[in-house]
Amino acid sequence: MTGERAIEWDLPEPFCLEITVSDDDTDRLGHANNVVYVRWLEDVSWAHIESLGMTWALHEETGKAMAITRTEIDYLASANAGDRLLLGTWLTGYDGRFRSSRQFQLVRPADGKTLVRALSTHACVDLKSQRPARAPKAFAEILGSAVVAGGPGLAVD
Template structure:
C-alpha cells in the first residue's frame, strides 16, 4: 500500500470511532505499539457493523478478517487526546470487500492508515457468502 493518504469515496459513509489510549498500549519507545493498531482496525470495523445492522442480521452473518495492511506515519503518545478512527468500505467482490481506516490524532493529523480485507460468512456454517445487494446501501453516505 502506498503512503498516499487514504480518502473516502464521495458515496461512502465515513464512520467515526473515538479511540482510547491506555497505559498497556504504550511500548518501550513511548508510543502506541504497532500491534494495538491491528486490534483497532478490527474493532473499528466491527463497531461500524454493529452500529448499522440489527440483531437479526448480525445473528445470520459475520465477518472474518483475511488480511490487514497498515502504514504507520506518526507516533501516538501516552497523553494523546481526541484520537479517532475513520472507516469506510470499498466495493464488494463476491463475499469480500476492503475496509479502509484512517487513525488521526486530536489535531486531525494522520497517524496511521490501513486496509483490511473482510469476508462475509454464514454464522452457522462459517462458509463465505456473497455480500447481498440489500446490505450495500447501509454503507453509503447518509
C-alpha cells in the same frame, strides 16, 4: 476542541471512533503498540457495521459473518499515552456476493497529523463451518448501500 486542527480525511464523511491512548496501549518504545492499532481497527469496524444495522444478532440469525482476510497497515507516525485520536473508516467495496473492503485513517486532532492508514478485505463465512459462503441478502443490502466512492475498492482476482 480549541487548538485542534481541521482534519483532512482521505474520503468524505467517515464513521469515527474517538480513542484516548492509555498507558496500557503503549509498548517498550513508549508509543502505541502495533497490536493495539489492529484492535482499534477491529473496534471501529464492528461499531460501524452495527450502526448500519449489521448487528451480531443479524449475524447469528443468518449464520454468516464477514471475516478479515487481509489487512495492510502503514504506520506513519506514533501515538503516545494521553493522545486523543480519531479513527475514521469507510466501506470502500462490496462485490455483491462474498467480499467487502474497508479503508481506515487514524488522525491526531491536536496537530491534524495522520498516524495510520490501513485497508482490510473481508470474506463472508458460515459461522458453523468457517468456510466461505455467499453473503445473505441482508448483508448485501447493508454493505452495498454503504460503499463510499473514491476508495481503493476491491482488487478483483
